[in-house]
Structures are given as structure tokens and as C-alpha cells.
Amino acid sequence: MRGGRTLVVCPDIRSVRYDLDADARLAEACGLALAIGLVIAESYVLPVRDVKPNTLFGSGQVERIATDCELNEVELVVVDGALSPIQQRNLEEKVGRKVIDRTGLILEIFGERAATAEGRLQVELAHLDYQQSRLVRSWTHLERQRGGFGFLGGPGETQIEADRRMIRQRMGRLRRELEQVRKTRTLHRDRRGRAPWPVIALVGYTNAGKSTLFNRLTGEGVMAEDLLFATLDPTMRAISLPGVEKAILSDTVGFISDLPTQLVAAFRATLEEVTAADLILHVRDIANPSTAAQKKQVLDVLTDLGVIDADDGASAIPILEVWNKFDLLDGERADALEAIAADDPDVAALSAFTGRGVDELVQRIGAQLTTQAVTREYQIPASDGQRIAWLHAHGEVLDDADGEPHEGQPMRQIRVRLNPKEFGQFETL
Structure with a gap:
């Protein structure tokens, strides 16, 4: 299939309400085809007034598809919609080419990646x-x-x-x-929950630039290309932040509209990593004309996962919107959006590709993770080097001085800022 000449057809069914307009859906379908290495010979939107149970399209439209296949030497037809088994078979017979629907195409991408x-x-x-x-x-x-x-x-x-x-x-x-894999993942998640390090999850529509931002923040070489679903499996790395000695950054699979139901269920365990995060970075391709619709898709998935309350829209986990790809905006549009972002404490504007605004994002993340930190004072025996060293390594030590001796033992009086997770970890030492 890779390298095959392909015709991409996007049915625009009158009775169906879509989140994206027809042109945006066609562009996304072409992006999916390119992600699997197909060559787009032709692509267009076909309005469907009445769905035909045998072929989806009307007879004249099927003839057009068959003719275009001959003219463009097409080997594969991609229909950006759901085809029933009988519709797929009948279309293959009438156009004389292999036909796959949106679900089949996404499964091919996921299988390869x-x-x-x-x-x-x-x-x-x-x-x-x-x-x-x-x-x-x-x-x-x-x-x-x-x-x-x-x-x-x-x-x-x-x-x-x-x-x-x-x-x-x-x-x-x-x-x-x-x-069994999910049980192991749950054990790992529980273990991270007991660790003192906060977890930051990157979420967003596919191709929003999550992996590019991940690489920028961690210095890693995770695959980051201008492709839909460039990365699928979650990746985690440790990073240092202002006021936070160590945090775990997690890059998750990208979201997409009309994700096949089989994959929604199959990748739920992967997305559940988001529910254990201390902070969610919602990365948006702010240069995409469909960015508002893409945002809705992401928020809908977070609602399904229970992160966002379906009734009042409140999030159980702090969410910071990252408006990415500012380098693709023209001057006036960039200035206008940057002004909006500057007035919104929950928005950060940047370009992960050029690095513009990334340092400011790091400062914002550090500030967000330390907002819940409180100052505590401890009297610790001077001989308890392990606990004293732990406070210096994981908290922000404000004062460390000799304390009043206790039962003949020299003591250290330490004043330190800790967040709730770090405090819980220290209490178990």
C-alpha cells in the first residue's frame, strides 16, 4: 500500500452534523493518507443528499470515482467516512480498485506506528x-x-x-x-503517585506539535514530524523546572475527530495516564483554521475520561493551554493572539519549532506546580542525614539552622516549602 497512488473522497452527508467543515475534513483525510506513505493523485468532497445502502454514493458519483481512478492510475480509494462491509465490497466491484474507509486507514497508521x-x-x-x-x-x-x-x-x-x-x-x-499490561501500568502509575515528582501530561489534537514541544523541553529525540499520528505510544522523561527539582513530562497520543470506536476503547488505557497528572498542557495548533473545533474534540475526550466535569465544565486537574505554531501566523494575527494570551493566565503563546516563548512556558509550569506548596518547619536530629538531605533535594529550603537539643541530641531546625505530594512522601521516610 505504501507509495500507492490514491484517490481521497470525503462524503459530505446532508443529514450528518460535522464538527469540521468539508474542506477541513478533506485536508485531514489527505493528511492521514500521507501519514501512511500514500501518494495523493486526486481528492475532493462529494455531497451526499441521500445515503445509498449499497454504495453510500449515488450511481453518478460512483461512476465519477471510477473514471477518476482510470484517468489518474489510482490503486487505492480512501473514503473519509464509515463504510459498511457491503458498501465497501460493492464500491470495490464498481470502481475496480481496493477501497478502505476512515477506520481502516487509521488502523493502518496505528499498526505501523x-x-x-x-x-x-x-x-x-x-x-x-x-x-x-x-x-x-x-x-x-x-x-x-x-x-x-x-x-x-x-x-x-x-x-x-x-x-x-x-x-x-x-x-x-x-x-x-x-x-495484565493494564495492571502493570496501574502499578507503575501508583508508584509514581507515591513519588515526590509531579507529572505533566501533554495532550492535544494530532499534529498540534506535542512531540516537538516535548523534545524542546527535554532535549530528547522523540519522532516529531509534520504528520498526523507521528507518535502513538506514551513517552515519559524527567525535566527540571524553576522551584521544582524534578518533574515527569508525558507525551500522549494525539486526538482526532471521529476516532474509530474500536480505537477509542483500545487506547483508553494510554489516555488514562492523563488522569494521574498534576498539570495538563493542552497543546493547540493556533495557526490551524479549525483550531476551535480541534479544541472541542480534545475537551470532549477529557470529559469522557472524567478529567472535566460534564455538567459545569470544571477540570479536576489544572489545564494550561499552549498556543503553538506562532511562527506560522502573519504579523497582525500573531500580535492579536499574543495580546489575548497575555491577558489570560491559563494560556501560553509560543512556537515549539523556533523556541520562542518556551522559556516563559517553563516559568509558568514551575509557578503552577508550586502554587499549592506551603511552608513547614521541622525539628530533625542532626544525625538523621537521610531526611535532612531529602528536604534539601526535593523542597525549597528557606532556613536550616541549629535547633534546641532534644533529649541530649543536637537538632536541626529546617523551614522548607513543599507541595502536598512532597509532604506525603517525606512523612513516609
Whole structure:
């Protein structure tokens, strides 16, 4: 499939209300195709007044697609919408080309990009869930009867029934393996929760520049390209911030409109990393004409995860909006948005690509994470070097002096600023 000439068709169904306009959805569909290495030979929006149950499009539109495939030597047709198995099969017969829908295309991208064991398991499970609904009409060989010895469905079992049974068995094994992975992830999350270091989660629409910002803040070389879903698996690195000796920065998978339901469920465990964060950085591509609609998509997902209250819109975790890609704005637009951001304490304007505004963001993050810090005084035996060193390493020590001896022991009187997480950790020492 990679490198194949592709026709991208975006159906604009009159009875469906979309978050993005037709041109933005077509551009996103082309971006998805480019992300998997396809060559866009032609692309356009087709208005659909009445959905045809057999082909989705009307007969004249199907003929247009077939003609364009011939004229442009197209090998693959991508339909930016959901196709039923019978619609997919009929379109393939009429245009004489392989046809995939939006779900199939995103599954291809995820399958290629998933790097961790968990990511690969999630993608395979989602792919099988998608595939099992398409066995009925996908391949003619599945209609054949197969023989047997009677203990695998009997001699009358059709090939399609055997394939369905194998898929169900494989999905069962994958779910068990994923459950074990999720338990391990939960243990790691709990362990981080007991650690003194705050967690900062980067979230945002795909291609908003999260990985570029991640690299800028950490100095790492995480894949960051102008592609949709350039990175899939969560990445975590330690960073230093003003007033915070160490924090954990987490880069999560990008969000997208109309994410296939199979992948919403499969990647929920990955997104649950966000729910354990102390601060969420919502990275927005402020230069994108659809940035407002993209913001809504991200907030909807955070609401589904329980981070944002569905009734009053309040967030259980502080959210700082990062308006990224200022380098792509013209002067007047950039000045206007920068003025808006300067008046909003919950917005930071920057360009992760050029580095403009990143230092200010670091200061803002440090200030945000230390707002809950309180000053405490401790009387600690001078011989307890471990606890004294811990306070100096993890808190902001304001004063460290000799205290009144206690039961003949010399004491240190230490005044230190700690946030609640650090205080809890110190109390367990």
C-alpha cells in the first residue's frame, strides 16, 4: 500500500452534523493518507443528499470515482467516512480498485506506528474487532465448506465460521494480555503517585506539535514530524523546572475527530495516564483554521475520561493551554493572539519549532506546580542525614539552622516549602 497512488473522497452527508467543515475534513483525510506513505493523485468532497445502502454514493458519483481512478492510475480509494462491509465490497466491484474507509486507514497508521508491546496488542485487538464485522462479504473463499474431524465445529462448518471463531479466540487472548499490561501500568502509575515528582501530561489534537514541544523541553529525540499520528505510544522523561527539582513530562497520543470506536476503547488505557497528572498542557495548533473545533474534540475526550466535569465544565486537574505554531501566523494575527494570551493566565503563546516563548512556558509550569506548596518547619536530629538531605533535594529550603537539643541530641531546625505530594512522601521516610 505504501507509495500507492490514491484517490481521497470525503462524503459530505446532508443529514450528518460535522464538527469540521468539508474542506477541513478533506485536508485531514489527505493528511492521514500521507501519514501512511500514500501518494495523493486526486481528492475532493462529494455531497451526499441521500445515503445509498449499497454504495453510500449515488450511481453518478460512483461512476465519477471510477473514471477518476482510470484517468489518474489510482490503486487505492480512501473514503473519509464509515463504510459498511457491503458498501465497501460493492464500491470495490464498481470502481475496480481496493477501497478502505476512515477506520481502516487509521488502523493502518496505528499498526505501523505502534512501538510498545501494549500499543501493538491494542492495535491488533482493534483491527480484529473491525475485521470480524467484514468477514461476511470480504472474500469469496470464506463461503466454502470445510471438512474436519468433528471436534472443531464439525464437517459442516463453513470457512467463514471457522475464521470468526479463530478471531474470537485471538481477541480473547489479546484481552487477557492487555488486562495484565493494564495492571502493570496501574502499578507503575501508583508508584509514581507515591513519588515526590509531579507529572505533566501533554495532550492535544494530532499534529498540534506535542512531540516537538516535548523534545524542546527535554532535549530528547522523540519522532516529531509534520504528520498526523507521528507518535502513538506514551513517552515519559524527567525535566527540571524553576522551584521544582524534578518533574515527569508525558507525551500522549494525539486526538482526532471521529476516532474509530474500536480505537477509542483500545487506547483508553494510554489516555488514562492523563488522569494521574498534576498539570495538563493542552497543546493547540493556533495557526490551524479549525483550531476551535480541534479544541472541542480534545475537551470532549477529557470529559469522557472524567478529567472535566460534564455538567459545569470544571477540570479536576489544572489545564494550561499552549498556543503553538506562532511562527506560522502573519504579523497582525500573531500580535492579536499574543495580546489575548497575555491577558489570560491559563494560556501560553509560543512556537515549539523556533523556541520562542518556551522559556516563559517553563516559568509558568514551575509557578503552577508550586502554587499549592506551603511552608513547614521541622525539628530533625542532626544525625538523621537521610531526611535532612531529602528536604534539601526535593523542597525549597528557606532556613536550616541549629535547633534546641532534644533529649541530649543536637537538632536541626529546617523551614522548607513543599507541595502536598512532597509532604506525603517525606512523612513516609
